Amino acid sequence: MTARFRGVFLTCQDSVRTAAFYRDLAGVPLEEAGNDECTYYVLEIDGIQIALHDAQAFADYSFPPNSESNLTHLYFRIEDQQAFLEDVRSLGAPLVDVDDVVVTVQDPDGRKVMFGTA
Numbered sequence: 001m002t003a004r005f006r007g008v009f010l011t012c013q014d015s016v017r018t019a020a021f022y023r024d025l026a027g028v029p030l031e032e033a034g035n036d037e038c039t040y041y042v043l044e045i046d047g048i049q050i051a052l053h054d055a056q057a058f059a060d061y062s063f064p065p066n067s068e069s070n071l072t073h074l075y076f077r078i079e080d081q082q083a084f085l086e087d088v089r090s091l092g093a094p095l096v097d098v099d100d101v102v103v104t105v106q107d108p109d110g111r112k113v114m115f116g117t118a
Contacts, residue, residue, distance in 0.1 A: 007049030010072075010111070011062040015041055015052045017108045022052070025093055025105070026076050026115070067110025075114045078103075084115055 012018040019041035022028040030041040030052065042051040056063040078084045084103055088095055094106040102116035 005048065007044075007051060009049075009051045009053055009058070010109070011053050011055035011058045011065055012109050013055060013065050014108060015039075015054045018052050021093070021107050024091055025087060026113075065109050069110075070112070072111060073114060074111065075116065078115045078117060081117055
């Protein structure tokens with residue numbers, strides 16, 4: 001049997017707020033999906049998804065979310081670090097670290113998200 005990578009699911013304390021963070025700061029065009037029982041936010045490209053799910057509705061083991069986890073690192077490519085830092089400041093996103101290549105911010109669920117020029 002061969003497995004095919006399908007996507008990354010992020011569980012969130014407040015999926016609406018987290019979806020807004022990724023739309024506003026990273027420009028990720030997440031769309032609302034699901035139904036009355038389970039609403040989530042998703043972007044699918046060539047059969048690969050990134051999806052944001054409510055942690056409590058997703059699975060028993062995913063609630064409450066652990067904001068102290070350092071196991072997941074999302075990385076987005078940016079063209080201009082200084083322009084991006086201006087966006088971070090204007091949106092009030094929590095800035096974690098900046099080096100020559102990478103700006104690391106914290107999403108609403110405590111995940112560290114990297115934006116870099118490499």
